[in-house]
Each structure stands twice: as C-alpha cells, then as structure tokens.
Amino acid sequence: MTASPPGPATPAPLFEQAAIAGVGLIGGSVALGLRQRLLARRVTGYDADVQVLQEAQALGVVDDVRATPGEWLRACDLVVLAAPMRALAPLARDLAPFLSPTALVTDVGSVKAGIAAELEALGVRNFVPGHPMAGSERGGVTHARAALLENAVWVLTPTDHTPLTALSRVRTLVEHLGAAPVVMPPDAHDGLVATVSHLPYLASLALTHLVARDERLSLLAAGGFRDLTRVASGDPRMSRDMVVENRAALRNALARFRRQLERLEADLDQPEELLAAAQEGKRTRDSLPVVKRSLLPPKHDLVVAVPDQPNQIGAVTQALGAAGVNIKDIEVLAIREEGGAIRLGLESVEDVRRASEILNAAGFEVRGRG
Structure with missing residues (x-):
C-alpha cells in the first residue's frame, strides 16, 4: 500500500515563547494576534489577578498562565509589558531579574518617557518602548480581539540606547499584527498623545460634569454629546493614572486648547469666520484615518499557515472552492524563509467553521475569527 504524502509543513513562527504581562484589553488583543496570525509557537499570560488568567485561558486568549514571575520567563524570547500606566514600572522591576538577556521586550503604555528611563535603569538591553493607538471604553480580557490592532498606528519610541536590531524586530512584529508602525522619540510621542488622547479625555470629563450639575441637560443629551x-x-x-503620568505635556496641550476656545468664542460675533472654522473642522475630521476605518464592515477571517513552496495558496483556494466556500478577500500576512500566513475573508461564521475543517483535513494549520 502506498503511503499518502505528508501534509504541508507549518512555517516557523517569529517567536518560540511569548509572555504577555498584563492580560487586559490590549495585552489580550496582542496575545490573540500572536496566536491567530501564527506568530508565536506558545503564548503565556502573566497577571497577578488569578480570575483574569482563568478568563484568558478559558477564552483561548493564551496557551497557559502564570501568576508569579520566575524562571519560566528565561525561556521567553518575547515579553510584552501590558499593565496599566501606574503598574508598568513596578511590573518591569518584578520581571527584569528573570528575563533572558536576549529576550525582545516591549510595552504598550500610553506615556513613553518614564518607562523608557525605567527599563534602561534596570539594564534591560533589548527594550523597545511602544504604544498601539487602539483601545475601547470597554476594558478587560473579555473584550480583547486581534482585530483591535488591525490598521492601528503603533508608535515605537526608541531611545539612544535601543539596539537597532531590537527596533527592527519589534517593527516586524507590529507589521505582522496588522498595525502600522511609526517611529519617533519618547518625548515627541508624549507631546502628541497629550493633544489627541489625553486632552480629549479631560474635555469629555468637563462636559459630563456640566450635565451632572443640571439634570435637565441629561434629558436633552443626544448622539453628539454621547x-x-x-x-x-x-x-x-x-x-x-494616564493623564497624571503625562501632566507636563498635557498642561501645554490644555493651554493651546484654551486659546482655540477663546478664538471660537470671539468668532461668535463673526459668522463668516465661524463658518470657515467649521469647514476646516469638517475637512480635518473627515480625513482622519480612524474615521475612514470605522466605515469598514465586520470581517469573518481565517488565517492559514502556508509553507514557502510553490502553489500553496492555490492549494488552499482550490480546496475551499471545490467545497463551495466563497473567498471574498485574501491577504498575504507574512512570508518568512520557512513560510508565512494568509488571511482569508469569508462570508460568515459558518464559512469560517467549514473552511477550518476542510483545511485542517488537508494538513494546514488555521486560526479563525468570526
């Protein structure tokens, strides 16, 4: 009897063992991205909250969990610090004694200058500060999703001591997670996010406080206020904690904001000037990438590992076509020497399930997201 040919080999991941320290919304989304896009062979979630770890494992966000730092960290070639801002530096101090000297380390904090200085003081050599400009008002690992990072700007803020090889590797990771890396100094980042992220938070607080002090306003608050x-x-x-950590840059942003409000107040007596300001505001707002992205329909994706061999993409599409599974979109996510992955956009959750079964039977490794 002739033996059947072996199935396609799974390509080597970017990382063998990744640790996500802080398994919340962003940390969980990074973990899911690593797993769904086949970028790490194994993903460990670290968190001091045992209930969070149980939820993360039950949801399939991570492969295994740890509640205390220890020797297990020495096997990790990627460590992502994903704790809240106030906990970020203490987390780094707890983990630093156990990190492999060759481990690639990054973080997702929204303020960069402080954590960059902290990791340098701890002697963590391969640290690249980072900040994915993505999030949601709904926090926690239960709301984590790999799609949160797709098309997001991910700022990398190397210091004078950041090795270029480490920066290149984190940049590659960010691209493979579907985000767009942007490189700038830590202080420049903190000044910019003070305006586009931290200032809007304070402005929203001020508006909600106005409503809180007059119950009639809450009756009239509609979609725009929401x-x-x-x-x-x-x-x-x-x-x-986020805004306090960045208070120096935020004070500068608040001063500029006050001047803008004063200018608009003066324009109330000059209708043409106010119209020009409104037109400029509309043009600017409508051109924002995040606004355009929000118009995209939800996707039902399947990520397939493919070896770097001829006709592998053809084998995938032919197998699904023969079974009547309609592929609406296809994207090459990453091709490394050993192979890479492709994303298939399908019509429904059911198509994701059927395609998974078909391709698993053909020997492909897949990860789905409905």
Missing part, C-alpha cells in the same frame, strides 16, 4: 463624551466611560483609575 460621541464627544465616550472616553469618559473608561476605567476612572486607569485614565487618571
């Missing part, structure tokens, strides 16, 4: 104050629904403690 959209302007959405970020006030975030975790109060985490948001407080």
